[in-house]
Amino acid sequence: MDETYDAIVLGTGLKECIISGLLSVDGLKVLHIDRNNYYGGASASLNLNQLYERFCPGQTPPKSLGPSRDYNVDMVPKFILSGGELVRVLVHTDVVKYLEFKAVDGSFVLNKGRVEKVPATDYEALRSPLMGLFEKRRARSFFIFVQDYDEANPTTHKGYDLRSMPMAALYKEYGLDPMTVDFIGHALALHRDDSYMMEPALPTVLKIKLYHDSLTRFAGVLSPYIYPLYGLGELPQAFARLSAVYGGTYMLSKPDVEVVWEDGKAVGVRSEGETARAKLVVGDPSYFPGKVRKTSSVVRAVCLLSHPIPATNNAASVQIILPQKQVNRKSDVYVFCCSYSHNVAPRYKWIAFVSTTIETSNPEAELASGLALLGQIDEKFTEVVDVLEPLASGSQDRAFISRGYDATSHFETTVEDVLELYTRITGRVLDLSSKDPVRAQAQ
Amino acid sequence: MAEGGPGSIQQAKLVLLGDMGAGKSSLVLRFVKGQFFDYQESTIGAAFLTKTLPEQGIKFEIWDTAGQERYHSLAPMYYRGAAAAVVVYDISNADSFAKAKSWVKELQRQGNPAMIMALAGNKADLTELRAVQADEAKAYAEENGLFFWETSAKTNSNVAEVFTDIAARLPRAAAPAAAPLGGITLTDTVPERAKRSTCC
Ligand SMILES: Nc1nc2c(ncn2[C@@H]2O[C@H](COP(=O)(O)OP(=O)(O)O)[C@@H](O)[C@H]2O)c(=O)[nH]1
Ligand SMILES: [Mg+2]
Numbered sequence: 001m002d003e004t005y006d007a008i009v010l011g012t013g014l015k016e017c018i019i020s021g022l023l024s025v026d027g028l029k030v031l032h033i034d035r036n037n038y039y040g041g042a043s044a045s046l047n048l049n050q051l052y053e054r055f056c057p058g059q060t061p062p063k064s065l066g067p068s069r070d071y072n073v074d075m076v077p078k079f080i081l082s083g084g085e086l087v088r089v090l091v092h093t094d095v096v097k098y099l100e101f102k103a104v105d106g107s108f109v110l111n112k113g114r115v116e117k118v119p120a121t122d123y124e125a126l127r128s129p130l131m132g133l134f135e136k137r138r139a140r141s142f143f144i145f146v147q148d149y150d151e152a153n154p155t156t157h158k159g160y161d162l163r164s165m166p167m168a169a170l171y172k173e174y175g176l177d178p179m180t181v182d183f184i185g186h187a188l189a190l191h192r193d194d195s196y197m198m199e200p201a202l203p204t205v206l207k208i209k210l211y212h213d214s215l216t217r218f219a220g221v222l223s224p225y226i227y228p229l230y231g232l233g234e235l236p237q238a239f240a241r242l243s244a245v246y247g248g249t250y251m252l253s254k255p256d257v258e259v260v261w262e263d264g265k266a267v268g269v270r271s272e273g274e275t276a277r278a279k280l281v282v283g284d285p286s287y288f289p290g291k292v293r294k295t296s297s298v299v300r301a302v303c304l305l306s307h308p309i310p311a312t313n314n315a316a317s318v319q320i321i322l323p324q325k326q327v328n329r330k331s332d333v334y335v336f337c338c339s340y341s342h343n344v345a346p347r348y349k350w351i352a353f354v355s356t357t358i359e360t361s362n363p364e365a366e367l368a369s370g371l372a373l374l375g376q377i378d379e380k381f382t383e384v385v386d387v388l389e390p391l392a393s394g395s396q397d398r399a400f401i402s403r404g405y406d407a408t409s410h411f412e413t414t415v416e417d418v419l420e421l422y423t424r425i426t427g428r429v430l431d432l433s434s435k436d437p438v439r440a441q442a443q
Numbered sequence: 444m445a446e447g448g449p450g451s452i453q454q455a456k457l458v459l460l461g462d463m464g465a466g467k468s469s470l471v472l473r474f475v476k477g478q479f480f481d482y483q484e485s486t487i488g489a490a491f492l493t494k495t496l497p498e499q500g501i502k503f504e505i506w507d508t509a510g511q512e513r514y515h516s517l518a519p520m521y522y523r524g525a526a527a528a529v530v531v532y533d534i535s536n537a538d539s540f541a542k543a544k545s546w547v548k549e550l551q552r553q554g555n556p557a558m559i560m561a562l563a564g565n566k567a568d569l570t571e572l573r574a575v576q577a578d579e580a581k582a583y584a585e586e587n588g589l590f591f592w593e594t595s596a597k598t599n600s601n602v603a604e605v606f607t608d609i610a611a612r613l614p615r616a617a618a619p620a621a622a623p624l625g626g627i628t629l630t631d632t633v634p635e636r637a638k639r640s641t642c643c
Pocket of ligand 2: 467468469507508512609
């Protein structure tokens with residue numbers, strides 16, 4: 001370890017592994033270290049033994065749950081929009097060849113206490129029980145407008161300037177009622193609260209388009225989401241492999257690893273009496289105490305079930321969004337479920353996650369509306385996680401810190417953070433339009 | 444797992460394991476590209492290669508360690524779904540043989556129980572420096588259900604044999620394997636598909 005590197009990366013979470021991969025492809029000499037004996041950091045997928053070790057130390061999992069290694073339980077449950085940024089990064093880096101994906105069976109939304117399928121196209125809007133007949137027609141015109149909208153082609157703008165027009169005004173133009181607005185904003189545009197309503201409509205319209213494009217990207221799929229076989233923990237492992245292939249060095253099980261500071265600058269790391277030096281240190285917030293602050297907290301319950309979630313057509317994998325207004329909250333509640341079909345649980349077991357951003361001093365109670373949808377729960381593990389962000393950009397102290405994983409149900413903000421971190425480190429913008437990473441680097 | 448039916452080409456993931464410097468990458472490069480380098484610095488070229496054996500009807504998807512064996516940081520993903528493994532040691536290095544045994548244990552722990560395993564005593568050209576006797580390695584291999592070859596990536600001795608031997612032992616799928624339900628191939632282009640109707 002007593003060596004010099006271009007960059008040292010701490011923590012093998014998804015964000016750190018993507019960065020490590022990108023930097024190694026750029027030709028930097030990278031050392032990547034984790035305190036745990038497994039890959040994934042905060043975004044790991046745990047087997048049953050690891051899950052019990054984390055939530056109920058000293059307790060062994062009941063035999064009825066099946067073999068430990070059949071489980072891959074995500075610590076940060078999210079689904080991947082098939083037309084989204086993460087897929088672009090996976091394809092750009094060619095990491096996709098290490099992974100296998102399957103579509104998620106369904107995307108649902110809570111409406112007046114009922115779980116309903118999310119209608120995402122003009123065609124589905126006409127069949128959805130979420131709306132009355134006249135509302136369906138209005139929603140259909142709205143969807144046609146969004147699907148046809150092309151920033152570069154003014155004839156598709158219908159005279160609206162979406163850069164200045166607030167989203168609330170656009171909804172009003174189509175006469176959409178509050179219930180419809182609720183599922184469009186939260187289940188299609190995937191906003192976590194209603195602050196977007198008074199902001200310009202363009203980003204929201206593009207988000208609805210992304211949902212629609214993801215849904216129609218592959219024939220025969222029932223949701224816009226995909227998910228890797230064996231769980232999200234495969235993603236950091238795949239990017240770590242990319243980094244290793246391009247010369248990155250990997251060390252796990254370094255519980256005492258810490259950053260070495262000189263004159264207020266990060267100059268390397270120390271573990272077991274040895275020091276590795278580097279021009280810069282990258283890492284997740286947990287490796288930089290005193291250099292990060294809390295932005296919010298997320299409460300999350302992992303539930304093991306012996307049945308699919310009721311009212312989801314026996315979906316083997318599903319997302320249900322509970323929009324804030326439907327559950328009298330300021331932020332949405334998310335329910336995810338995966339199972340054997342994605343190789344994350346044994347046959348006849350389902351893993352459900354319920355999560356939300358904390359608003360009260362009794363976080364567990366905030367999950368009640370989501371938990372109520374699950375039917376009988378065999379085992380439940382609840383945890384509160386602080387979402388941390390760096391105090392500084394790293395330009396002064398050479399410590400480039402990622403943000404924690406927010407409560408969003410997908411990876412769009414995760415990738416945004418990674419790309420921003422990449423730019424902070426290298427001063428360059430990653431060009432995702434060029435497929436060949438080596439070529440992208442040369443530009 | 445090996446997939447595909449009779450007559451078709453069956454795909455099989457094969458992983459390499461063994462101590463750093465035993466010659467894993469060299470064996471792969473020799474087998475797939477017919478190349479050998481005396482100073483094989485970087486493993487990039489061998490990290491992910493495929494090779495089809497038409498006579499056996501097998502397409503190997505070969506995963507090299509990419510250096511992650513150095514500090515024992517191979518990810519579970521590496522072992523996942525592997526139909527075969529080649530554990531490599533250097534016949535001129537007794538320690539590398541001891542390490543090979545611990546890699547076999549690791550495979551028995553992490554890998555799928557039906558995996559076909561081969562033990563390759565590499566650098567067989569270094570006869571004068573031999574530190575591991577072939578008999579000893581062969582006996583160990585037999586006890587542990589591996590089959591054994593002494594190889595040389597340098598002189599191209601027994602390299603193809605190891606892989607053809609594995610191919611011959613891979614169980615054949617009885618019927619053409621259907622694409623996994625809902626399985627999806629990601630590309631950067633939008634695949635051709637029936638657009639959902641936007642008019643009705
Ligand atoms: N003499 C001899 N040298 C070999 C043989 N195979 C590999 N080497 C050399 O051993 C060194 C390590 O090989 P490499 O393939 O990088 O080992 P790896 O770390 O297991 O991938 C390189 O210098 C190779 O040239 C062989 O069969 N005979
Ligand atoms: Mg090698």
